[in-house]
Amino acid sequence: MIAEIIAAGSEMLTPFRQDTNSLYLTAGLNDLGVQVAFKTIVGDNFDHLTGAARIAISRADIVIFSGGLGPTEDDLTREAAAAALGIEVHPDPAILTALYKRFAARQMIMPPNNAKQADVLDGATLLENKHGSAPGQYLDTTVDSHRKIIILLPGPPKELKPLFLEQVKPRLAASLPPRHLARRQLRMSLIPESQVDARTSPIYKKFPDVETTILAGHAEIQLHFVCAKPTLEEAQARVDELSEKIEAEMEDAIFSSNGDSLEEVVLLNLGIRHLTLASAESCTGGLLAQRLTAIPGSSRYFLGGAVVYSDALKTTFADVPATMVNNLGPVSLEVAHALAEGIRARTGASLGIAITGIAGPTPGTGPDAAKPIGLVYIALADGNQTQVKELQITGDRERVRYWSSQHALELIRHHLL
Amino acid sequence: MIAEIIAAGSEMLTPFRQDTNSLYLTAGLNDLGVQVAFKTIVGDNFDHLTGAARIAISRADIVIFSGGLGPTEDDLTREAAAAALGIEVHPDPAILTALYKRFAARQMIMPPNNAKQADVLDGATLLENKHGSAPGQYLDTTVDSHRKIIILLPGPPKELKPLFLEQVKPRLAASLPPRHLARRQLRMSLIPESQVDARTSPIYKKFPDVETTILAGHAEIQLHFVCAKPTLEEAQARVDELSEKIEAEMEDAIFSSNGDSLEEVVLLNLGIRHLTLASAESCTGGLLAQRLTAIPGSSRYFLGGAVVYSDALKTTFADVPATMVNNLGPVSLEVAHALAEGIRARTGASLGIAITGIAGPTPGTGPDAAKPIGLVYIALADGNQTQVKELQITGDRERVRYWSSQHALELIRHHLL
Numbered sequence: 001m002i003a004e005i006i007a008a009g010s011e012m013l014t015p016f017r018q019d020t021n022s023l024y025l026t027a028g029l030n031d032l033g034v035q036v037a038f039k040t041i042v043g044d045n046f047d048h049l050t051g052a053a054r055i056a057i058s059r060a061d062i063v064i065f066s067g068g069l070g071p072t073e074d075d076l077t078r079e080a081a082a083a084a085l086g087i088e089v090h091p092d093p094a095i096l097t098a099l100y101k102r103f104a105a106r107q108m109i110m111p112p113n114n115a116k117q118a119d120v121l122d123g124a125t126l127l128e129n130k131h132g133s134a135p136g137q138y139l140d141t142t143v144d145s146h147r148k149i150i151i152l153l154p155g156p157p158k159e160l161k162p163l164f165l166e167q168v169k170p171r172l173a174a175s176l177p178p179r180h181l182a183r184r185q186l187r188m189s190l191i192p193e194s195q196v197d198a199r200t201s202p203i204y205k206k207f208p209d210v211e212t213t214i215l216a217g218h219a220e221i222q223l224h225f226v227c228a229k230p231t232l233e234e235a236q237a238r239v240d241e242l243s244e245k246i247e248a249e250m251e252d253a254i255f256s257s258n259g260d261s262l263e264e265v266v267l268l269n270l271g272i273r274h275l276t277l278a279s280a281e282s283c284t285g286g287l288l289a290q291r292l293t294a295i296p297g298s299s300r301y302f303l304g305g306a307v308v309y310s311d312a313l314k315t316t317f318a319d320v321p322a323t324m325v326n327n328l329g330p331v332s333l334e335v336a337h338a339l340a341e342g343i344r345a346r347t348g349a350s351l352g353i354a355i356t357g358i359a360g361p362t363p364g365t366g367p368d369a370a371k372p373i374g375l376v377y378i379a380l381a382d383g384n385q386t387q388v389k390e391l392q393i394t395g396d397r398e399r400v401r402y403w404s405s406q407h408a409l410e411l412i413r414h415h416l417l
Numbered sequence: 418m419i420a421e422i423i424a425a426g427s428e429m430l431t432p433f434r435q436d437t438n439s440l441y442l443t444a445g446l447n448d449l450g451v452q453v454a455f456k457t458i459v460g461d462n463f464d465h466l467t468g469a470a471r472i473a474i475s476r477a478d479i480v481i482f483s484g485g486l487g488p489t490e491d492d493l494t495r496e497a498a499a500a501a502l503g504i505e506v507h508p509d510p511a512i513l514t515a516l517y518k519r520f521a522a523r524q525m526i527m528p529p530n531n532a533k534q535a536d537v538l539d540g541a542t543l544l545e546n547k548h549g550s551a552p553g554q555y556l557d558t559t560v561d562s563h564r565k566i567i568i569l570l571p572g573p574p575k576e577l578k579p580l581f582l583e584q585v586k587p588r589l590a591a592s593l594p595p596r597h598l599a600r601r602q603l604r605m606s607l608i609p610e611s612q613v614d615a616r617t618s619p620i621y622k623k624f625p626d627v628e629t630t631i632l633a634g635h636a637e638i639q640l641h642f643v644c645a646k647p648t649l650e651e652a653q654a655r656v657d658e659l660s661e662k663i664e665a666e667m668e669d670a671i672f673s674s675n676g677d678s679l680e681e682v683v684l685l686n687l688g689i690r691h692l693t694l695a696s697a698e699s700c701t702g703g704l705l706a707q708r709l710t711a712i713p714g715s716s717r718y719f720l721g722g723a724v725v726y727s728d729a730l731k732t733t734f735a736d737v738p739a740t741m742v743n744n745l746g747p748v749s750l751e752v753a754h755a756l757a758e759g760i761r762a763r764t765g766a767s768l769g770i771a772i773t774g775i776a777g778p779t780p781g782t783g784p785d786a787a788k789p790i791g792l793v794y795i796a797l798a799d800g801n802q803t804q805v806k807e808l809q810i811t812g813d814r815e816r817v818r819y820w821s822s823q824h825a826l827e828l829i830r831h832h833l834l
Contacts, residue, residue: 012456013443013452013453013454013455013456014443014447014630015440015441015443015444015447016440016630016632016641018435018437018440020435023432023433023435024432026430026431026432027432030431030432035430036430037430037459037460037462037465038430038457038458038459038465038469039429039430039456039457039458040455040456040457040458041455041456041457041458042454042455043454045454048454048455048476051476052455055472059465059468213431213433215433224433278730279724281703282721283710284707284710285703285706285707285709285710285711285715285719285721286698286702286703286704286705286706286707286710286724287703287707287710288703289702289703289706289707289724289726290701290702290703290704290706290707292702293700293701293702293703293704293724293726293818294702294814294815294818296777296778296779296814297779298702298726299726299727302702302726303726303727303729303730304699304702304723304724304725304726304727304730304734305723305724305730306721306722306723306724306734307696307703307706307710307721307722307723307724308721309706309710309715309716309719309720309721310716310720310721310764312720312764312765313695313720313721313722313764316763316764317721317723317734317763346733346734347727347729347730347733348729360713361713362713362714397711397713398711401710401711
């Protein structure tokens with residue numbers, strides 16, 4: 001069984017808007033063992049939409065439309081699907097009554113166009129939309145002696161997602177052979193994708209029944225495993241076996257095997273050890289603190305800290321000697337060292353983390369003028385010892401800053417291991 | 418003339434990857450007066466790709482393929498386009514020689530598959546790819562007595578974008594009636610889209626020759642104007658006239674009419690007035706500082722500040738009396754007031770900005786326990802007076818934090834007007 005997803009809406013044919021529903025729908029269809037073979041994006045044009053619908057019905061077994069179910073003249077999905085199938089629509093009395101009641105409750109007269117929302121493809125089941133006025137539709141039919149399942153869903157993701165999850169997925173599952181899926185996700189950071197692939201592919205290639213996907217981005221590599229078997233136990237056993245072998249190979253490069261983000265892992269490990277953290281950030285300017293405080297409950301382990309962006313604030317908030325900053329430059333091993341110890345002492349945190357570097361695009365000044373863009377020092381002080389890492393990060397300002405914050409989180413995580 | 422964009426690649430039919438090239442291509446085509454009527458996403462499957470190509474050639478005047486030009490078995494765009502057009506491919510001797518030379522230079526024997534990259538559609542012009550090995554192709558032909566322009570582009574955006582800009586756009590422009598485009602962008606924040614539309618649509622509807630697009634997202638509304646005329650002067654005059662009328666209506670709700678971000682506008686206005694800024698952030702945990710320091714050159718006007726996430730740090734870094742925090746709660750008008758004045762005094766900045774609030778999802782504790790999630794106080798101290806805004810922001814933790822940082826930037830901007 002292959003599927004096609006048709007996203008209807010002229011806004012998705014502009015440079016500004018993109019179909020995103022299809023990613024969600026694809027994940028759900030894949031769960032059921034259905035592959036998406038085509039996606040079509042088409043504007044609010046009856047001929048274009050009808051043509052696209054006709055093509056989709058001829059080449060796919062399952063066709064899911066998203067969008068075009070509203071009350072305006074531009075909402076043409078019902079009419080186009082009916083025309084492509086060569087069937088009629090009829091108004092559903094219950095939906096029609098509900099629409100009239102809704103307007104009457106607001107003491108308004110319903111514009112005639114709104115009645116369109118009650119139109120149902122002949123033979124289709126209505127799918128109640130709890131988050132909007134346009135119901136979905138589900139039609140299991142035969143076209144030229146082939147079974148075709150046609151599904152109409154509203155465009156807004158807040159309406160489409162629950163409708164698909166609660167009403168479409170169970171119906172499709174009942175029409176398809178049973179499958180049990182197990183999943184696992186391993187997350188690593190600061191390691192090149194090519195290296196992850198070189199070290200893990202000899203392992204995962206021995207598990208052809210487990211689908212392995214490598215995703216890279218945001219200074220992170222994710223390995224996704226999915227396995228389908230007649231029973232959940234069999235699927236889980238295969239995914240777990242592969243996962244353990246890869247964890248043995250990659251060791252503590254893996255920061256999470258349960259979906260947790262690096263920030264969550266760091267905060268969790270601080271909690272396990274009853275430790276607190278404070279930060280002093282120069283080139284990242286609050287990015288590390290922002291990432292940690294984005295996690296609910298972070299206030300138990302992260303106290304806060306200082307954004308020591310100017311030279312003077314390195315002294316004001318972390319007691320770095322002004323002469324050190326002036327003589328060695330703010331981007332130096334010594335200043336990073338002093339920042340980490342200073343912020344720890346000032347805040348009373350168990351651990352002090354410091355980041356200072358040249359994010360670019362312009363170089364540093366004074367003693368930093370000759371230092372390369374991308375040079376970053378990260379220091380971690382725990383009261384007994386203070387370690388400093390010197391890094392040379394490639395890329396633009398945004399990348400240097402993000403990777404710096406990622407290195408800082410990894411330094412803390414490794415310290416807590 | 419209508420266009421169809423076909424993105425070839427099985428990875429774009431997974432839940433993880435999306436076609437993004439089409440947004441870039443659409444902007445370029447729109448510049449030339451060409452509308453994109455269809456987008457098709459299809460996997461690395463010869464029959465599927467050939468079928469999609471045939472459909473596109475029948476329904477569009479310009480068909481742009483992205484992806485599938487590499488040397489692997491999965492790279493099928495050349496063959497599929499030829500099959501759909503009913504023509505042959507032939508190897509280009511110059512490209513073939515260049516491929517052999519490249520491998521020879523590395524002392525490697527070229528795998529036979531790589532020769533595919535030299536295959537050219539009969540009649541097509543090769544488009545040199547300076548950033549990769551697969552050249553693009555441009556074919557201006559006739560199919561069933563209709564003129565069709567078929568364009569093959571490599572998938573990686575770093576190859577596709579320069580190729581389109583430097584070699585495809587000029588060729589298409591030469592085939593189409595001349596157009597001169599003027600553009601303008603107005604940016605507003607913290608104002609509902611419906612209000613912007615209600616106030617501006619009576620104005621922009623009087624300019625039917627200017628295409629107006631309203632985009633909402635990230636606590637911001639953007640109005641984009643595009644106008645095409647036989648001369649650039651005429652187009653610019655219309656866009657400027659509309660823009661001035663809308664600026665007169667929306668007044669200082671508009672923070673930028675030249676594309677600058679809110680962060681850039683705030684920093685620019687600090688610079689004009691020779692002022693500096695420092696921040697004390699509680700619930701936003703460094704987000705405001707991170708946004709300002711993301712802008713190159715921000716260090717001239719933004720000194721840094723403190724992430725006063727724990728109660729104690731509000732005293733340590735901004736001299737807020739501990740009794741005030743304990744008695745009134747950290748989320749209070751008084752604490753915001755004291756934070757702004759304290760951070761200003763400590764850092765020596767001209768302006769001190771402070772944010773304290775309940776971002777959720779869990780409520781505050783102590784005196785804050787009864788206060789609603791989304792309650793945020795923002796204070797700005799300039800040495801003469803300190804103003805405090807009380808806000809009730811709806812939505813989840815991420816939204817409360819982002820909107821808080823946006824309100825803080827707007828408070829500073831309005832103060833500087």
